[in-house]
Amino acid sequence: MSTNIIGFPRIGENRELKRATEKYWKGEIDQDQLNDIADGLKDKNWQKQAESGLTWIATGDFSYFDNLLDLANLLNIIPKRYKDLKLNPLDTYFAQARGYQSEGKSVKALPLKKWFNTNYHYLVPEFDDDTEVRLAGDTLFQDLTKALKKHKNVKTSLIGPFTLLKLGHFSGEKQARNFAPAVVAAYKDIFKKLNEHQLAWLQIDEPAIVFDLSDDDRALFKEIYKDLLSEKHNFKVNLQTYFGDVRDIYDDLIELDFDGLGLDFLEGKESLDIVGKKGFPADKVLFAGVLNGKNIWRNNYTATINLLKKLPVTEDNLVISTSCSLLHVPYNVDNETELASDIKQHLSFAYQKLNELNDLNAIYFDGHKDKLDENQKVFDNIQHPADTAVQKRVQDLKDSDFVRSPERAKREVLQKKRFNLPELPTTTIGSFPQTKDVRENRSRFRKGEINREQYQEFIDEKIKRIIKWQEEAGFDVLVHGEYERNDMVEYFGENLAGFVFTKKAWVQSYGSRAVKPPIIWGDVSRKHPISVATSTYAQSLTDKPVKGMLTGPVTIFNWSFPREDISPKESVTQIALAIQDEVLDLEKHGIAIIQIDEAALREKLPLRKTDWYSQYLDWAVPAFKLVHSRVQPETQIHTHMCYSEFNDIIPAIDALDADVISFEASRSDLSIIDELKKNHFETEVGPGVYDIHSPRIPSTDEIHGIIQKILAKLPVDKVWVNPDCGLKTRGEAETFASLENLVSATKQTRAELSENLVKE
Numbered sequence: 001m002s003t004n005i006i007g008f009p010r011i012g013e014n015r016e017l018k019r020a021t022e023k024y025w026k027g028e029i030d031q032d033q034l035n036d037i038a039d040g041l042k043d044k045n046w047q048k049q050a051e052s053g054l055t056w057i058a059t060g061d062f063s064y065f066d067n068l069l070d071l072a073n074l075l076n077i078i079p080k081r082y083k084d085l086k087l088n089p090l091d092t093y094f095a096q097a098r099g100y101q102s103e104g105k106s107v108k109a110l111p112l113k114k115w116f117n118t119n120y121h122y123l124v125p126e127f128d129d130d131t132e133v134r135l136a137g138d139t140l141f142q143d144l145t146k147a148l149k150k151h152k153n154v155k156t157s158l159i160g161p162f163t164l165l166k167l168g169h170f171s172g173e174k175q176a177r178n179f180a181p182a183v184v185a186a187y188k189d190i191f192k193k194l195n196e197h198q199l200a201w202l203q204i205d206e207p208a209i210v211f212d213l214s215d216d217d218r219a220l221f222k223e224i225y226k227d228l229l230s231e232k233h234n235f236k237v238n239l240q241t242y243f244g245d246v247r248d249i250y251d252d253l254i255e256l257d258f259d260g261l262g263l264d265f266l267e268g269k270e271s272l273d274i275v276g277k278k279g280f281p282a283d284k285v286l287f288a289g290v291l292n293g294k295n296i297w298r299n300n301y302t303a304t305i306n307l308l309k310k311l312p313v314t315e316d317n318l319v320i321s322t323s324c325s326l327l328h329v330p331y332n333v334d335n336e337t338e339l340a341s342d343i344k345q346h347l348s349f350a351y352q353k354l355n356e357l358n359d360l361n362a363i364y365f366d367g368h369k370d371k372l373d374e375n376q377k378v379f380d381n382i383q384h385p386a387d388t389a390v391q392k393r394v395q396d397l398k399d400s401d402f403v404r405s406p407e408r409a410k411r412e413v414l415q416k417k418r419f420n421l422p423e424l425p426t427t428t429i430g431s432f433p434q435t436k437d438v439r440e441n442r443s444r445f446r447k448g449e450i451n452r453e454q455y456q457e458f459i460d461e462k463i464k465r466i467i468k469w470q471e472e473a474g475f476d477v478l479v480h481g482e483y484e485r486n487d488m489v490e491y492f493g494e495n496l497a498g499f500v501f502t503k504k505a506w507v508q509s510y511g512s513r514a515v516k517p518p519i520i521w522g523d524v525s526r527k528h529p530i531s532v533a534t535s536t537y538a539q540s541l542t543d544k545p546v547k548g549m550l551t552g553p554v555t556i557f558n559w560s561f562p563r564e565d566i567s568p569k570e571s572v573t574q575i576a577l578a579i580q581d582e583v584l585d586l587e588k589h590g591i592a593i594i595q596i597d598e599a600a601l602r603e604k605l606p607l608r609k610t611d612w613y614s615q616y617l618d619w620a621v622p623a624f625k626l627v628h629s630r631v632q633p634e635t636q637i638h639t640h641m642c643y644s645e646f647n648d649i650i651p652a653i654d655a656l657d658a659d660v661i662s663f664e665a666s667r668s669d670l671s672i673i674d675e676l677k678k679n680h681f682e683t684e685v686g687p688g689v690y691d692i693h694s695p696r697i698p699s700t701d702e703i704h705g706i707i708q709k710i711l712a713k714l715p716v717d718k719v720w721v722n723p724d725c726g727l728k729t730r731g732e733a734e735t736f737a738s739l740e741n742l743v744s745a746t747k748q749t750r751a752e753l754s755e756n757l758v759k760e
């Protein structure tokens with residue numbers, strides 16, 4: 001009779017951690033004050049979990065920025081350039097997370113990447129040949145001591161050695177396998193320290209084994225765990241997986257000496273089949289991931305109990321668990337005081353999920369039928385608002401609705417003529433800094449302290465100023481700055497029918513940054529123009545082209561909480577038609593370049609290659625094509641993707657049939673460029689020439705070097721110059737300085753190109 005969570009949100013119900021870390025970075029509070037706030041948040045989480053009846057309090061899941069970075073620092077995997085800054089441990093940690101620039105010293109941040117198929121991001125641990133892996137920290141143990149002072153049943157968690165090695169970057173000769181012995185030795189030292197505490201379970205997270213695994217991967221995994229589990233330990237070890245199933249390695253998992261296995265029965269499509277066919281060892285505990293850790297809907301107890309009943313385990317070796325960490329959901333539905341009760345009754349955030357675990361436990365182990373019936377009533381009453389016109393529009397779509405003509409090469413000629421841009425056109429990704437005054441203006445409008453006209457007047461002033469700034473700085477294709485948007489997805493959700501919104505349902509995206517995903521509740525459609533007035537106003541201020549700026553259907557879908565009663569394909573096609581309406585409206589109003597951001601397209605690519613097309617790209621790519629299929633050949637369609645981890649799906653990206661794409665490249669050392677070349681990528685490209693996730697200002701020389709590297713691989717007439725993502729999170733001073741350097745590096749390159757031409 002046990003219940004389990006894999007992890008809990010840590011930003012605080014009111015984003016206390018965000019405010020505290022940002023104050024610390026500005027020097028407004030010191031380390032002790034920051035630690036006190038963090039301790040308060042941990043305490044509150046533990047208390048909440050204890051009160052809910054959860055079997056074990058979860059520790060080890062807190063982080064000031066990211067758990068994988070914590071692990072790397074715990075194991076001394078800290079590149080020399082950060083150690084050389086001679087900062088204290090916390091500031092060394094933040095330097096890796098955010099980059100560092102002070103008193104003539106300048107170091108870039110570590111690369112930031114998507115955590116599997118989520119909108120959470122981790123920092124990539126970097127190993128070089130001199131990395132000396134060893135146990136070098138003690139926060140994990142300190143937290144355990146603190147929790148054990150107040151709570152009896154405590155578990156802790158740690159990302160496992162295999163996932164660490166799979167996600168790490170190896171910059172020297174030595175590769176993952178070479179580091180494995182040292183990594184295992186360091187984990188053994190962690191075991192030794194944990195032995196000093198009254199720990200119930202150690203949860204070792206190994207989500208990397210839900211990927212397709214090679215024989216070498218399996219061999220490495222077995223080698224690591226045979227060795228590690230030989231270390232004496234007085235706590236039990238649960239090998240925890242999530243985001244998929246473990247079909248490639250289940251046989252090994254049940255042979256190894258784990259006390260428990262955590263399997264995901266929701267995203268793990270084959271998990272049930274695997275345990276059904278192969279059985280589950282009676283001497284191990286199954287942590288059955290049956291309560292969704294990613295969605296925000298009430299759990300259907302009947303369905304979950306039926307699932308639990310199918311598992312080949314007894315009451316003694318079953319733990320009812322979440323499918324993944326609750327890091328990916330907001331804290332508390334009760335904070336949503338303005339949400340209609342008929343919607344609210346269907347929602348479940350982290351606090352409610354704790355209660356659901358308790359209910360499921362009571363139903364499954366103690367036969368509490370009343371709770372089952374009560375829950376069923378909620379599901380009997382659910383009504384998603386239907387729009388038959390939207391449904392018909394989706395049904396009536398023909399293959400030709402997804403195809404733009406003429407072909408891209410012909411459009412390219414027409415567009416080059418129309419825009420007559422210089423070589424290496426410069427642009428930005430869309431947003432400019434959302435400075436305090438911008439946020440305050442929106443906050444005052446929301447609170448009714450200023451009216452719509454006053455709100456709009458402020459934004460118009462901002463647009464005017466930034467258009468002027470871009471003209472003076474020498475940009476070729478301008479943007480309006482996105483000052484009217486709280487978030488690129490939430491804003492569109494707010495302007496489309498079919499979405500509902502929360503006030504406090506924040507979810508961590510990276511570091512101190514959080515998002516408040518809108519909830520897709522009914523059929524989606526565009527009821528009124530969304531960006532037309534803003535874009536036409538911005539265009540009226542300049543003779544240079546101003547990009548119309550939209551978020552694409554796949555990204556709106558992926559960064560919202562989706563409904564589960566219709567398929568993703570159906571939902572995303574509805575959104576695509578709504579955005580198509582907006583695209584055509586922008587074009588009708590004279591906007592000649594339209595950027596449709598698909599920042600999240602790569603994010604939800606299934607983790608297993610066999611599912612890439614059938615489960616995702618076969619509907620995601622057409623959804624994007626549908627959005628722009630009806631524009632004129634001379635209208636230039638841009639798209640943007642955060643993070644360039646799409647080496648393997650380059651043909652699918654090209655098949656989006658956009659005219660220009662911009663993406664992140666600088667943090668991942670431009671490796672994508674080789675792949676573009678290899679795959680004869682046809683879309684014009686703007687590989688980001690500097691990293692906007694860090695406050696660090698890149699020098700003109702640095703950007704010039706990056707452009708040179710790009711031009712060594714890609715033809716000059718295909719290349720655009722831009723930062724790697726929107727600038728909304730940055731301050732103005734650093735933004736303007738960085739962009740000025742970008743323009744001067746481009747001008748320098750143009751001059752060199754024309755000089756070479758003259759010479760030739």
Ligand SMILES: CN1c2c(nc(N)[nH]c2=O)NC[C@@H]1CNc1ccc(C(=O)N[C@@H](CCC(=O)N[C@@H](CCC(=O)N[C@@H](CCC(=O)O)C(=O)O)C(=O)O)C(=O)O)cc1
Nearest residue numbers: 119439440442443486487488489509512513514515559729
């Ligand atoms: C591009 N990215 C995005 C992702 N996901 C999205 N949904 N959106 C994205 O843009 N994923 C990948 C990348 C990187 N991820 C992020 C995620 C989040 C941010 C970010 O800047 N977040 C802001 C919050 C943005 C927002 O919604 N702001 C609102 C509310 C602002 C607010 O806090 N208001 C205060 C009151 C303000 C006052 O009075 O001063 C309050 O509510 O208490 C808004 O602007 O209206 C963050 O701060 O975390 C960036 C990249």
Ligand SMILES: N[C@@H](CCS)C(=O)O
Nearest residue numbers: 429430431597599726
């Ligand atoms: N147009 C958006 C894209 C971010 S991914 C922005 O500039 O913020």
Ligand SMILES: [Zn+2]
Nearest residue numbers: 599642725726
């Ligand atoms: Zn981006």
